[in-house]
Amino acid sequence: MPYSHIGVDSSAAQRSLAQALAALGGEFSLPMDFSPEVLAEVEQVMANHQLPATDLRALPFITLDPPTSQDLDQALYLEREGDGYVVYYAIADVPAFVPAAGALDAETRRRGQTIYTPGQRIPLHPVPLSEGAASLLPDGPRSAFVWEIHLTSDAEQRACSVRRATVASIAKLSYAQGQKMHDDANAPAAIAGTLELLAEIGPKRIQLERARGGASLNVPAQEVEYADGRYVLQFRPNLPIEDWNAQISLLTGMAAAQIMIAGKVGILRTMPAPDAEAIAAYRLQTVALGHPWGQDLAYGEYLRSLDTSKPAHLALMHAATTLFRGAGYTPFQGEVPAQLLQAAVGAPYAHATAPLRRLVDRFVLAICAALCAGEEAPEWAVAALAELPDIMAASNQLANRVDRAAVDTIEAAILRHRVGEEFHAVVLAGPRKNGTGSNGAAPRSPIQIEVPAITAFCEGALEPGTEVRVKLVEADIATRTVRFIPAGS
Template identity: 40%
Template sequence: MKVIADPGKALARGLGAIREEFQVPPGFPPEVIAAAETAARRVPDQHADRTDRPFVTLDPASSTDLDQAFAIEPAGADLLLHYAIADVGWFVADGDPLDREAWRRGETLYLPDGKAGLYPPQLSEGAASLLPDGPRPAVVFTVRIDPAGLATLDGAERAIIRSRAKLAYDNVTPDQLPPDFVELARRAQAAEAARGAVRVDPPEQEVVLLPGDGFDLAFRPRLKSEADNAALSLATNLAVAAALHAHRTGLFRVMAEPDERAVAKLRLTAGALGIGWPPEMTLEQLERRLDPTRPAEARFMLAIRRAGPGAAYMPWRDGTLPWHAAVAAPYAHATAPLRRLADRYVVRAALEIANGHPVPLAVGEAFEKLPAVMARADTLAGRIERAVVDLAEAVLLSERIGQTFHAVATEADGKGAKVQLCDMAVVARVTGSGIEPGAALQLRLTAVDVVRRTVAFERV
């Protein structure tokens, strides 16, 4: 999940109000903490020794809840990705206090001033995290990547691993990574393009202090190391999804294409941001041309993300293909069990079927219940993210009351219109009749309420 970064703590006061409004848990109940401390002392006894493999992790420098580590080796023309996933299922038993609390939360919630974890830090940032300070239990998926980038699940096992290094996106060097890391990522990305997949991943927004006084919302472009690392996770999730679907079980992430109304709105937004979009060009074709280092195109990527129908979870159903439009394939979430409840059960199912065992009854039952639980958690996370964006926009505009802005109406009804500011990644509403979608408007900022996270414009 993308959230606005706030290193200067300009949003601190408002973030406290957001945490209170959305009842973001400040910690864990004592019985859950006690269960985590007990679980952290559990000694693995069902795991193969794979400490000889040169696993490393690659994450933001500040991350301590490390779900994934990887090692890569050639196998003829293919590449074998050994993708180690934190073995959360080893520490958490069905129905125990940790499990019950995780079902209440659903996923980790992220805000600029910190996160509310799915599991207590004794596990998520300690015994279960794949940190390089000692051996850790993991589920290791071996994924075969052929020269065309097709990913298949060759095997899965519980194993003890030892990460050699905690690498960071912003300072990793090629010599620190496996020799075939870039090639594997290239193959996965080539396969993605061949499928016609278009995944829009807008750059992170950051509140920055301007020289002298005031604030601005800037974009931090995605680093190549981030994109390459994401390709490894994508390949693993695709391979797991294919294996689950072949065995007529699983929990899948599904998403439809944007509808005609959403595309029409995006065309207006593109015009407002000065992005050329010929009538004969599809949204998918335009997406492949977007450059996140250009501010206007970065803003448009955010607009695309907000305009889509949203993803959901779906258990396996006979006769139904669980399709994810952005990935252009059946897709599952398996690589972040420290942060998403659903992943723990997908990992358990994939581990069993890869070893010729039936999926446990408790896992199959969980697949039926998880879509509603995860939808509730995703909705809460989305509402919090929207509130953070509204807060950042209010802080950003608080010094500009009385100024005039160019905007384009993207939606309209009898009472007014939703507008996209042309020079900022801000979507607002203005009242008034007779506004048609696509209309160019001059708006004056009349009021900002940082506490309520609202801004008000009037037509000039």
């Protein structure tokens, strides 16, 4: 959604939008509450929880997250080592709070991940756990999986390990707070060193990403807000510190993949390179929005050329997700799979840094810690490997459907007062193969509207790559319908 402020032109429309967004949870049967059995198990586990014997509370960890976040998966501490660095990355010890084959284990497998709708969050774990006992908040010691990753002066990994330990965060910082402390050079001494080194390591890791052909989708955060009698969609472009912090997470995911590959057991996040059809459609979109993607430019470099403070470029960053199709999870045991690469990362990669919000990370952490300790991977984790891809695929599909429905709802609200107007557009591809069915439905072709910069469908079999004038004939919030026809039809 490439807009910074979106007006809705009447109180009736405001009510319709609010009701439509609030209804998403029920429409998609999202599991809002946890059963008494699950809550009782969580209460008992939290009461009996013991901190690990390895004590790393002397390390001044900090967290960097959106300002309202309470489910804090990661805490960070960085230090120099000769002309290189050491990254200490603490990840919430979710496995310690989820008994194998227990009620919460079953419930988290049913959910798969935390799902977000505008103004609502359906958590993977109960709030007393995800925003309390397991969250790396700065209100006392916590159990964590602590990654220790040694880097060269160029920030290339030279050694890594992970173990359970007791840690203590000294500060919960928002990205804006952390960026300002760094920019103003006024951070407390215990925090300043980590922020300074993050500003060194992050850009070096970005350069390494470019060298290996990786591409980061740095899409600005977006929030639907109600202000001054209208709904607005607020965009917040990424701060540099967010991109630096993301590189630490990527580094850790790559380290986890290396450990599991060496141990010949685990589960990778894999994805093939973009196919020719997706690339062709995206190139047409880049032309439509005035920032063509040159034939001799790698897609990762093209994405880095986008200025997401510009609405058209922001639309292109969102649309680039079409290049990243085919991602999945590849489990293995005893034999390393042939397909190892995560194309967007440009290396083997695993999800390991968000166990409070994503199911698969819990198993990756437990396996990696066991392998680093010279032990067999836990039986409960290995036993789950075969079913995790299907669980995560179903969960991702649900999350994407919910997200798409929210975007469609908001776009209908944006356009509802412009029914009857004509717009300039570019046809992105031929009509959908299922556009004509037994019910006699007319074919529809995907189009890119120039202003406002949205992707929609226009009735008819239009020629890909052509510029067209289209007319908006319907924009209905309740049904999430936005319908265009060729102008003059």
